[in-house]
Amino acid sequence: MSQAIYYINQNGITLSDSIPEQAIDIPIGKVFDKETLLTSLAEACDFPSYFAHNWDSAWDCLTDSKVAYLALNLAAVENINTEDFNVFKGIIEDAYKDFGKPQLWVTMPTKDKD
Template sequence: MSNAIHYINKNHAELKATEHASIPEQAIDVVVGTVLDKVNLLKALDKALSFPNYFAHNWDSAWDCLTDSDAEHLRLDFSEVQQINTEDFNVFKSMIEDAYRDFGRPQLWVVG
């Protein structure tokens, strides 16, 4: 299991029963809305991390902007998500894991 991505049950997150399962207070919310896909993930990252104007709304550009940011912790809440493009979500998770492996950040907290 990766140290970059943590999956937390919503009830468990609210209880914060263990230190390793607690979401850091400084975690930045990545809000995707009801559809989790490439377009919404990239828009949400852009908004959450205030990417620069040259962000090209593709995975490579997201990688560049993400690794240039100071983001240490991200929180992705699935409470409103009704539809998931699993291929896009897997690419997003791979990007987070690669960034964490190369730069030691960010960590992603997936709450569902």
């Protein structure tokens, strides 16, 4: 069954399918937040100059583009704004529901073992 979002553990072992070779990597540094994500997403997907760096504009640009597969590696991210991450996942799920694209593969950080 096809879905919008797939999660992968840090060792690269998929929980569903493997990341497609043609997936566009969204580079993220140490902090995942709205600003960082939208900037990286726009650059990686070559969004048009009218991209407004907001959630609605990201949805518009993703659904208007030919981008079908995205990869987001959060394994090395030190600070994840969960609200922004959840909004982004919602955008992906809505776009996939309406247009059948894009699909997102997320490499998740492993939890520290104390």
